Amino acid sequence: MVTDNTNPLAPLLPERHPQHELFICDVGDAVLKDVMQHMEHPFYSLSKKPETTVKRYRNGDNWLEITPSVKGLATIYDKDILIYCISQIMATLKQGKKVSPRVRINSRELLIFANRGTSGREYQSLLDALDRLEGTRIRTNIVSGDEEQIEGFGLIDASSVRRKHGLDGRLLWCEVKLSDWVFNAIRNEEVLTLHRDYFRLRKPIERRVYEIARKHCGQQATWRITLAKLLMKTGSQSPQKRFRQMIKQLAQHDHLPDYEVVFDEADDMVIFTNRNTMSPGPLFETHIPSLHPDTYDRARQAAPGWDIHGLEAEWRDWVMEPPRDADRAFIGFCRKWFEKRGRP
Numbered sequence: 001m002v003t004d005n006t007n008p009l010a011p012l013l014p015e016r017h018p019q020h021e022l023f024i025c026d027v028g029d030a031v032l033k034d035v036m037q038h039m040e041h042p043f044y045s046l047s048k049k050p051e052t053t054v055k056r057y058r059n060g061d062n063w064l065e066i067t068p069s070v071k072g073l074a075t076i077y078d079k080d081i082l083i084y085c086i087s088q089i090m091a092t093l094k095q096g097k098k099v100s101p102r103v104r105i106n107s108r109e110l111l112i113f114a115n116r117g118t119s120g121r122e123y124q125s126l127l128d129a130l131d132r133l134e135g136t137r138i139r140t141n142i143v144s145g146d147e148e149q150i151e152g153f154g155l156i157d158a159s160s161v162r163r164k165h166g167l168d169g170r171l172l173w174c175e176v177k178l179s180d181w182v183f184n185a186i187r188n189e190e191v192l193t194l195h196r197d198y199f200r201l202r203k204p205i206e207r208r209v210y211e212i213a214r215k216h217c218g219q220q221a222t223w224r225i226t227l228a229k230l231l232m233k234t235g236s237q238s239p240q241k242r243f244r245q246m247i248k249q250l251a252q253h254d255h256l257p258d259y260e261v262v263f264d265e266a267d268d269m270v271i272f273t274n275r276n277t278m279s280p281g282p283l284f285e286t287h288i289p290s291l292h293p294d295t296y297d298r299a300r301q302a303a304p305g306w307d308i309h310g311l312e313a314e315w316r317d318w319v320m321e322p323p324r325d326a327d328r329a330f331i332g333f334c335r336k337w338f339e340k341r342g343r344p
Contacts, residue, residue, distance in 0.1 A: 011255040012200040017112045032194035033087045035185040038079070039192060039211040042235020043138065043155070045073040046204040057235060062141065067152075069135025071128070074155055076204045078129035080114040081105070082155065083194070085176055087113075089186050101157075101183040104175045115199035130159045130174065138181075153179045189318055192218075193278070195257035205246055206256065208234045213259045217272045219313035227268045244268075288316055288326050295327040303334040305343040 038044075041064055045051045050072030057064040066073060085103040092099050107126060111118050133155045158177040178186075185191070192214055201207045212233055217223035225233075231243045238246070244263075247270055251261045260273040291312070299308045315333045323329035 011202065011253040012197060013115060013202055015200065016115050016117060032083060032196060032198060033090045033191045034083055034194055034211070035086060035182060036190045036192055036215060037185060038082070039215040040233075041140075042208070042233065043074070044076040044079050044208075044235075046076055046208060046234070046236050048204075055235070057232075059233065065139045067137045067139075069132065069137075071131050071135055074129070074132040074136040076207050078132050080116075080199070081110065081126070081129055081133060081176065082178075082182070084110050084113055085178060086182075086186055086191060090191060099186075101178040101180070102175060103178065104173060106173050113199075126174070127161065130156070130161070130176070133176075134159055153181050155179060155182065191318070195277070197257040201257075203246075205234060205236055205238075205243075206250060208236070209247075209250065209261075210256055210259070213256070213261075213272045217259060217274060218310060219274060219278060219316070220307070220310050221274055223272045224269050225272075227263075227270055230270050288323070291330060292327050295330060298331050299334045302331050303338040306334070306338070308334070311337060 041059070041062065042055075042057055043064070043066060045055075045068075050068075052068050052070065052072055054068070055064075055066040055073065057066075068074075084105065088103060089099045107123060108118060110126070111122055116122050134157075135154075137152050137154055139152045155178075156176050157179050159174055161174045162172045194214065195210075198207065198210060201210065209230070212225075212230065213223065216225070227244055227247065228240065230247070231238070231240055234243075236243060247261070247263050250256060251263045254260060258275055258277050260275060262271040262273065263269075264271060296308050299311065300306075303311060311334055312330065314337075315330055318333075
């Protein structure tokens with residue numbers, strides 16, 4: 001659990017380690033990455049109290065069943081560990097090196113990366129998070145790569161911990177083995193970049209709303225969704241009346257990274273407007289030329305029913321390096337997108 005901000009009026013947590021880049025090399029430079037499926041669907045608990053009941057979620061043809069361990073469901077704060085692992089793997093891939101589902105984590109670097117404190121309590125929270133991540137089991141038919149997986153799996157398959165000897169020994173490092181499902185999503189580059197201020201969002205629901213906006217609005221100018229549909233996609237257990245109040249507060253403070261939030265009371269709609277602040281950062285900087293006008297017509301034929309400019313934004317964020325033939329690569333991306341998802 002992230003320590004609460006001492007200033008109740010501040011919508012964002014303070015930047016706890018503004019000079020972290022001076023003493024952390026790889027971690028300080030890593031661009032935050034998350035797999036698209038984790039942003040699209042409510043895998044994680046938003047509650048500060050342990051959730052020990054099975055959660056079921058359906059959106060169209062996609063369904064999830066999430067079963068907790070006796071210690072509760074993995075929370076959206078536990079997810080910080082996976083974001084760290086995904087970011088490190090993607091940075092390693094960018095350097096042309098081989099990657100493995102096993103990731104060794106320096107505990108102090110992780111806490112700084114996630115904008116957390118470095119007290120003994122925070123180290124203990126990492127151990128609790130590993131237990132929940134390893135204990136949470138998922139059954140789903142959500143497609144990853146070219147596979148439809150309908151079987152149980154965990155967010156992580158295993159973890160190991162090393163700490164100094166003694167009852168008060170500080171956690172030194174831990175090693176996490178990502179599940180095949182998560183690792184396949186990374187290898188298929190089904191990832192998106194997150195804003196650094198994601199870790200400064202104080203409330204679980206704010207993190208979840210940002211993930212949904214980042215996934216669906218992407219680099220489009222605007223994106224609209226009904227309040228009821230947004231509530232369903234967050235996985236929040238709040239009644240709709242309370243959720244409406246939270247969205248109004250979010251719109252009033254206007255502190256969500258990358259997107260402005262407006263609530264349309266007349267139509268009960270939530271509107272996200274791109275702030276045009278998204279940048280892949282120096283580590284992932286690529287230059288892809290503008291596409292030929294005819295390419296968009298061919299792309300519409302490859303992915304009928306989809307917003308082609310929205311798909312272009314997804315493609316530009318997904319691609320690791322400039323392709324030799326950008327137009328051909330984009331049409332291939334649209335064709336594969338439609339094969340996996342069908343009509344919207």
